Amino acid sequence: MxxxxxxxxxxxxxxxxxxxxxxxxxxxxxxxxxxxxxxxxxxxxxxxxxxxxxxxxxxxxxxxxxxxxxxxxxxxxxxxxxxxxxxxxxxxxxxxxxxSKDRDKFFAYATSVDETVTEDNYNDLIMNHDVSDPMRLDMAKAELGVDDETFQALTDxxxxxxxxxxxxxxxxxxxxxxxxxxxxxxxxxxxxxxxxxxxxxxxxxxxxxxxxxxxxxxxxxxxxxxxxxxxxxxxxxxxxxxxxxxxxLSMGNILNILQNASTKGILALGCAGLIVLAGTDLSIGRVLGLSAAVTASMVQSVTYVARMYPTIVSPVSGLGLLIPLFSSIAVSVLFCMINGFGVAKLHLHAFIVTLGTQLIAYGANCLYIESQP
Incomplete structure (x- = not known):
C-alpha cells in the first residue's frame, strides 16, 4: 500500500x-x-x-x-x-x-537607358551581393518607382x-x-x-x-x-x-538530428559491448579526434597548396580515398589494441588503461596538427 x-x-x-x-x-x-x-x-x-x-x-x-x-x-x-x-x-x-541580377533583365534595362554593357560588367555585378553597382541601383529603383531617398531608406x-x-x-x-x-x-x-x-x-x-x-x-x-x-x-x-x-518532426529537422548524432551513434555502438561486459573506454573521443585529423590531412583537393600530402588523392595515384580511410582505421585499431592488451594481458582496470591512452591520443593529435593543448 x-x-x-x-x-x-x-x-x-x-x-x-x-x-x-x-x-x-x-x-x-x-x-x-x-x-x-x-x-x-x-x-x-x-x-x-x-x-x-x-x-x-x-x-x-x-x-x-x-x-x-x-x-x-x-x-x-x-x-x-x-x-x-x-x-x-x-x-x-x-x-x-x-x-537586378537577372541577366536578361539586366541587359534589357541597359538597352532601354542606352547604356552599353558587356559580359564582364555583368559578371562584376553578380559578384556584388549588395546593391553597389550604379546600373543595378538604377535598375532596382526604376522597378520600385521610388526616389533616391526612399530607395536608400529601403536599402538601410x-x-x-x-x-x-x-x-x-x-x-x-x-x-x-x-x-x-x-x-x-x-x-x-x-x-x-x-x-x-x-x-x-x-x-x-x-x-x-x-x-x-x-x-x-x-x-x-x-x-x-x-x-x-x-x-x-x-x-x-x-x-x-x-x-x-x-x-x-519535420523531415529537415529529423535529418539534421540524425546527421548530428551519426558520429556519436557509431561511438555508442562501439562502447555498448564494453558496457555490457562491465567495462569502459574513456579514450574513444580522443581516438576519434586523432583519426579525424589524420583523415582530414589526407583528404585534400589536388589544387590546394597543402603542407600535408598534397597529391595523395590525385587520380594519378589511383588510390582515391582508400589511403585516408585505411589510415584512419589503422590509428583506431592501434589504440584499441593497446587498450585490449592492457586489460587482457596486464590485468589492469579498463578505467586506468583508457585514461592513459586518452591522454596519449590527445597529445599525439596536438603534435600531429602542430597545435597547443
Whole structure:
C-alpha cells in the first residue's frame, strides 16, 4: 500500500515535470523565434532584446518568410497597418534587388537607358551581393518607382528596423520567456527523478509467491507501465515538444538530428559491448579526434597548396580515398589494441588503461596538427 501511494505521488511529479518542461519550452520558443526573426545568433538575441539600439540590421525576408515576420511583429503589439506596409515594402525591395541580377533583365534595362554593357560588367555585378553597382541601383529603383531617398531608406531597412526596436522591449515583460530556462530545468529535474524512481522500481520487482489472486488486467497494466516507464516518458516528452514546436518532426529537422548524432551513434555502438561486459573506454573521443585529423590531412583537393600530402588523392595515384580511410582505421585499431592488451594481458582496470591512452591520443593529435593543448 505504501509503495502504491509513493508511485502515485511520483506519477504526479512526472506529470508536473512534463508540464513545467513544456511551459519552459514554449517560453524558450519565443526567444528562439525572436532570434530567427531578427536574423541574429541566439547569443546576440538577448542583447538586442535588452537594448534594441544594438540591433542594426534584420534578417532576409526571403529566407525568414514575410508572413512569419508580420505575425511576430504584430505579436509585439505593434500597429498592424504599419507592420504590413513596412514588410510589403521590404519584400518588394528584395525582389527588385534579386531581379537586378537577372541577366536578361539586366541587359534589357541597359538597352532601354542606352547604356552599353558587356559580359564582364555583368559578371562584376553578380559578384556584388549588395546593391553597389550604379546600373543595378538604377535598375532596382526604376522597378520600385521610388526616389533616391526612399530607395536608400529601403536599402538601410530603416522602417522595418524601427519597428523591431520599438517592439522588442515588450518581450522583457513576457514572464514565460524570461523564466523559461529555470522552469525547463526544474521540469527536467522532476522528470529525471520520477523516471529514475520507476526504473529502480521496475528493476527491484521480483517474482514472488502470491498470497491472494491478483487481477490479471491490473497486473498486466502495472507490469507494462513499470517495464516501459522510460519509453513512455520519452514518448510524452516527444508529444509535448511536437505540440509546442510543430516543425520538430519535420523531415529537415529529423535529418539534421540524425546527421548530428551519426558520429556519436557509431561511438555508442562501439562502447555498448564494453558496457555490457562491465567495462569502459574513456579514450574513444580522443581516438576519434586523432583519426579525424589524420583523415582530414589526407583528404585534400589536388589544387590546394597543402603542407600535408598534397597529391595523395590525385587520380594519378589511383588510390582515391582508400589511403585516408585505411589510415584512419589503422590509428583506431592501434589504440584499441593497446587498450585490449592492457586489460587482457596486464590485468589492469579498463578505467586506468583508457585514461592513459586518452591522454596519449590527445597529445599525439596536438603534435600531429602542430597545435597547443
Amino acid at each position: 505504501k509503495k502504491r501511494i509513493i508511485s502515485i505521488i511520483m506519477l504526479l511529479v512526472l506529470v508536473a515535470g512534463i508540464g513545467l518542461f513544456a511551459y519552459g519550452l514554449s517560453g524558450r520558443g519565443i526567444y528562439d523565434n525572436a532570434a530567427d526573426m531578427m536574423g541574429v545568433s541566439k547569443k546576440d538575441a538577448m542583447t538586442s532584446i535588452q537594448d534594441p539600439t544594438t540591433l542594426t540590421s534584420v534578417g532576409d525576408l526571403s529566407k525568414i518568410g514575410a508572413d512569419k515576420v508580420k505575425t511576430f511583429l504584430k505579436g509585439l503589439g505593434l500597429d498592424a497597418a504599419k507592420v504590413d506596409a513596412a514588410v510589403d515594402a521590404r519584400v518588394a525591395y528584395e525582389a527588385a534587388v534579386a531581379n 531597412n530603416a522602417e522595418l528596423l524601427a519597428l523591431y526596436q520599438e517592439g522588442l522591449p515588450s518581450l522583457l515583460e513576457n514572464k514565460k520567456m524570461t523564466s523559461s530556462v529555470l522552469v525547463m530545468f526544474v521540469g527536467l529535474i522532476l522528470i529525471v527523478a520520477a523516471g529514475a524512481y520507476f526504473l529502480i522500481l521496475s528493476m527491484s520487482l521480483k517474482p514472488r509467491a502470491r498470497t491472494h489472486a491478483a487481477n490479471p488486467k491490473v497486473e498486466k497494466i502495472t507490469t507494462l507501465l513499470l517495464n516501459y516507464a522510460l519509453f513512455i516518458i520519452l514518448g510524452l516528452i516527444l508529444i509535448v515538444v511536437s505540440i509546442m514546436r510543430p516543425d520538430f
